[in-house]
Amino acid sequence: MFKQIFITLICFSFLFLATACQAEKEVIMPDKPLEISLNMTAKDLYGANPEYKAFQEADAQPMGVTFQGYDFPRYKEPTVIIKYPNGELSIDGVMSVLAYDDNKQANYKLSKVNLGFLFNHKVSGISDEDAYQKMMSFFKELQDKGWTHAKTLSEPRLTPEESFIFATKEDGNTFSLNYTYPLTFEQWMQLDDLQTWQLRHGTDIFMNIRMNRQTDPSTGKRHYLISLEVFNEVELLQQIVPNDYDESLTKEYSKLYGELPEFRLFSETAATKMGLKIQQNQPDYTLPLVLKETGIDTSEFVSIDPYKITYEEFIKLQEAGEDMTPYYENKTKPNKPEITSQAKGRCLAGQPCPISGYWFTLAKADSRAYFKQGDIMPDYPHNNWGQVIWQFEGEKG
Secondary structure, eight states, X not given: OOOSOHHHHHHHHHHHHHHHTSSOOOOOOOSSOEEEETTOBHHHHHHTOGGGGGGEEEEEETTTEEEEEEEOOTTOOOOEEEEETTEEEEESSEEEEEEEEETTSTTOBOOEEEEEEESOOSTTOOOHHHHHHHHHHHHHHHHHTTEEEOOOTTSOOOOHHHHHHHHHSTTSOGGGOOTTSOOOHHHHHHSOSEEEEEEEETTTEEEEEEEEEEEOTTTOOEEEEEEEEEEEHHHHXXXXXXXXXXXXXXXXXXXXXXXXXXXHHHHHHHHHHTTOOOOTTOOOOOOHHHHHHHOOOXXXXXXXXXXXXXXXXXXXXXXXXXXXXXXXXXXXXXXXXOOOOOTTSEXXXXXXXXXXXXXXXXXXXXXXXXXXXXXXXXXXXXOSSSSOEEEEEESOO
């Protein structure tokens, strides 16, 4: 249920790459790794790595935001050690380090760090076979360090093997691909050239691995740009909740929580149409911050049973006023999630707007906008929700 953010980060990675490919000056790289800790301040980041001062970059953005980090020249990329609670990773050949810094908060702790690196450090590129072996080796290291698939509350509950089928089908979603599934090389080549894997370490540290597979049109050589994003639970909630929220992140999340069974039903309906079997006993995990501040235990998330009803049938019956309790899994009426959407309260992308007012979709950041009745609702292909569903917020701003 993450918002679409990887395009922006890939653009930043290419900005660093383009800068690094300019005329190279004589540079002597420090012989020690650059060290980063998630949740450190930008001042602490730079203070811990004085040897790398010449490579510091700060890109100021509107609204009091600065992207802090480092930019390194090609063929002299250093090793970066990124530390997180209960673990660390060592990444060789890092081209860029990018971290979001909120200037409006004193001593803001960097809650999200992005590393950009290439699997190859030569103009000659890398073969698909070698890139495949390197990624599988990296996945094995992550599994050994305790990283698991970060199944979101809106994605279908599938086995790792069937997650590959769902991720590569037209009506599926690439964000649902479980990184622990041992891909064959033939399956590796079936993945989109832009592929994302979602991981978590415990229940409070998350990681997105993004692969950008390219062919240089002038040489025909292959290159694999990898973006590694590590972030905490607060950052995860910021990616879920619309940016114009009025209350705390957890309070706003609790408002959205009741609608998540519908989003999962949407994806599981697509999966069952593919002939895939939903793993209804597959556990969810608890978001500690949400549990602490709202009492919502996401490990006990309640889903709508996809074998009893499809998404389309659920919406039709719900809008007709039927009691939907029997369609929820193993729950009686007092325990079912509170679904407050009403008729005209949602609209699929590509359909005419049913009522004038403000609408938003969880499929895109900053999506809130005013639409007049009859306007065609926008679509956002390649998002991590699947089909875009707009939700009505009210007639007034």
